[in-house]
Amino acid sequence: MANVDVLNLNGDKVGTLELADALYGPDQVNEVLLWEAVKQYRASLRQGTAATKSRTEVSGSGKKLWKQKGTGRARIGSVRSPLWRHGYTVHGPQPRSYEYAFPRKKLLGALRSALASKLADGKLTVVDTLELKEPKTKLYRAALDKLGVTRTALLVENFKTLTDALRLGTRNLTGVELVLNNEVHPYDLLRYERAIFSTAAIEQLTGMLEKNASKRNAGRKAAAATKRAAQTEAA
Numbered sequence: 420m421a422n423v424d425v426l427n428l429n430g431d432k433v434g435t436l437e438l439a440d441a442l443y444g445p446d447q448v449n450e451v452l453l454w455e456a457v458k459q460y461r462a463s464l465r466q467g468t469a470a471t472k473s474r475t476e477v478s479g480s481g482k483k484l485w486k487q488k489g490t491g492r493a494r495i496g497s498v499r500s501p502l503w504r505h506g507y508t509v510h511g512p513q514p515r516s517y518e519y520a521f522p523r524k525k526l527l528g529a530l531r532s533a534l535a536s537k538l539a540d541g542k543l544t545v546v547d548t549l550e551l552k553e554p555k556t557k558l559y560r561a562a563l564d565k566l567g568v569t570r571t572a573l574l575v576e577n578f579k580t581l582t583d584a585l586r587l588g589t590r591n592l593t594g595v596e597l598v599l600n601n602e603v604h605p606y607d608l609l610r611y612e613r614a615i616f617s618t619a620a621i622e623q624l625t626g627m628l629e630k631n632a633s634k635r636n637a638g639r640k641a642a643a644a645t646k647r648a649a650q651t652e653a654a
Contacts, residue, residue, distance in 0.1 A: 421538065425545050425618060430565035433547050436618065438538065442628050447535040449528060453605055456521065456529035460606040463518040471511030474499060526605075527631050533608035534628075544615045549576050554584035556591045563595070566615065573611035575600050577619035600624045 425434040571594035600620035
């Protein structure tokens with residue numbers, strides 16, 4: 420078990436939180452899985468608007484410009500030929516989506532890896548609450564300074580306790596993004612230098628990851644038992 424200090428927005432320690440090594444241990448970091456998750460996420464962000472004109476879209480007559488033989492010039496069928504300037508493009512790009520499916524189990528595995536990496540680097544901070552008395556950007560900037568945020572930060576709040584005051588107070592902060600714990604992506608955790616979780620957010624996220632991990636372990640045990648039974652029968 421890894422013990423993480425729980426701070427308030429003044430930077431004072433107000434408690435501790437235990438994080439399971441099965442989820443947050445250094446051995447949980449899988450760089451290949453993180454790369455796959457980031458690649459899929461960035462592919463889904465692509466607009467896919469590149470387009471070229473096909474033969475039917477290029478303006479110009481389809482009439483043959485001169486007879487096939489006897490002129491000494493190269494044969495040509497239409498002014499819209501792809502060999503000529505202002506002609507159509509052969510097999511050019513067309514608008515499409517670059518998004519592709521990514522298995523949920525792999526996504527959760529990448530999320531565990533990103534959290535474990537942040538904890539190992541000392542960039543994961545847990546606070547008792549992200550709420551302040553007033554939804555003012557200046558107050559949140561001062562709070563982040565007290566927490567040691569010098570560059571960028573990702574604020575993660577529980578979707579059940581999110582308030583307008585928190586959203587309004589942090590939306591104009593440069594280099595700071597507020598996300599919900601049920602929407603946080605490994606790309607978000609890797610993109611920002613610091614990750615700041617409220618206690619409610621990280622507890623619920625940990626519970627969800629533990630539930631998935633228990634199912635994964637149960638599946639592995641069942642597969643191992645089936646394999647041993649098959650080997651016993653073969654012997």
